[in-house]
Amino acid sequence: MPSKFKTLIVDDERLARNELKRLLQAHPECEVVAEASSAAEARAIMAKQTIDLVFLDIHMPEVTGIELANDIPANIRFVFVTAFNSYALDAFSLNAVDYLLKPVVPERLAKTIGRLPVPDNNHKHTDQQEHQLTNNFLPEHHGILLKFGDINRIVRLHEIYRFECIGNHAAVYSAYGKSFIHSSLARIEQKLDPAFFFKTSRADIVRLDAIEHIEAGISAGSMLAVLRDGQQIEVSRRQTQQLRQLFSGI
Structure with missing residues (x-):
């Protein structure tokens, strides 16, 4: 700078x-x-x-x-x-x-x-910044203007722990509460660095470090990702194995 x-x-x-x-x-x-x-x-x-x-x-x-x-x-x-x-x-x-x-x-x-x-x-850019720039992912400090009641707040990506598909909108969850943006989950996924975010199903993207633990899901072969705030997010059978690998150790 x-x-x-x-x-x-x-x-x-x-x-x-x-x-x-x-x-x-x-x-x-x-x-x-x-x-x-x-x-x-x-x-x-x-x-x-x-x-x-x-x-x-x-x-x-x-x-x-x-x-x-x-x-x-x-x-x-x-x-x-x-x-x-x-x-x-x-x-x-x-x-x-x-x-x-x-x-x-x-x-x-x-x-x-x-x-x-x-x-x-x-x-100079850090290794993390270079990774994000090279892959066209939004940086962790990227700000999104979200509305919470009468308050408009800039929320950084690192403060967001879940995106949920709601029709042609997406619900955004953070420590400030729940808000909405007019954007498809597919478009959002293209902008998010997979080193930090994981698409659990066609309806949800969660922040990896927001997952507190994983437990068996309702349907055979599926899992539930339990977030720090207690939300239980279903992980599709297709994504279950990949998520297991991410948390399988070093």
């Missing part, structure tokens, strides 16, 4: 840009090098100069921040900043660092900055 994050602020309101720029003065690791009032301006800036971090308003005319986020290169991190708290995103196509509500509170902004990697000119 660079010694400082070259930062772009994207918001169609000038006062909002100025306020965020003022708040970022308390964080010298974020150097504001450009501002944009629209997605078109932001795209032009990112095409012409080096940008490491984008603070991105969601509700903008013509092209929304969500649409723009899909076009942001993978090496650029971004944070959603919005006055609206009702957005439920299928963030498997995104990788937001965080989701801030306006007016931005300094203490909340500090937590967001704390989620960023430590700037380091000599930064």
